[in-house]
Amino acid sequence: xxxxxxxxxxxxxxxxxxxxxxxxxxxxxxxxxxxxxxxxxxxxxxxxxxxxxxxxxxxxxxxxxxxxxxxxxxxxxxxxxxxxxxxxxxxxxxxxxxxxxxxxxxxxxxxxxxxxxxxxxxx
Numbered sequence: 557x558x559x560x561x562x563x564x565x566x567x568x569x570x571x572x573x574x575x576x577x578x579x580x581x582x583x584x585x586x587x588x589x590x591x592x593x594x595x596x597x598x599x600x601x602x603x604x605x606x607x608x609x610x611x612x613x614x615x616x617x618x619x620x621x622x623x624x625x626x627x628x629x630x631x632x633x634x635x636x637x638x639x640x641x642x643x644x645x646x647x648x649x650x651x652x653x654x655x656x657x658x659x660x661x662x663x664x665x666x667x668x669x670x671x672x673x674x675x676x677x678x679x
Contacts, residue, residue: 557581557668559633559650564673571640571677577633577650577670584608584654589626589633590661593646593675600649604635605661613659617643640677647672 563575575591582589590605604614604624612624623636633650651666658665 557652559652559668559670561648561650561670561673564648564675566676566678567640569641569677569679572636572638573640573675575635575637575648575650575673575675579631579633579650579652582631582652582668586656587652587654588657588659588661588665589650589652590657590666591624591633591635592649592651592661592663592666593644594649594672595646598646600663602661602663603648605657605659606633607656607659609656611659613661615660637675640675642677642679645675645677647674 558580560578588607591603594600606612621639649672650670652668653666
């Protein structure tokens, strides 16, 4: 499985960004995909996840602002981020694994990871 993120950048507070993650080799019939983020000096934390069944889950800090989706034809995982805040500044990582995993996602449940894309939100 290979995961490649794109779409990061720099925006002002209140702005929006859309992250994408191209997934190749993900051939499991049931799987879960997720976004995590890591700010400098902090632990990697969950942002949102989506199961192959269609159910989604979000960490409290992004509920109502972020939307996760997966196009299983194009094999693209997306994260639409609105009303961005400086606290959202981090490297964002795409992750995947087989099975229908708990949501919001738990870091140790994921085996496959992308290299990350940087999101910077200025005040």
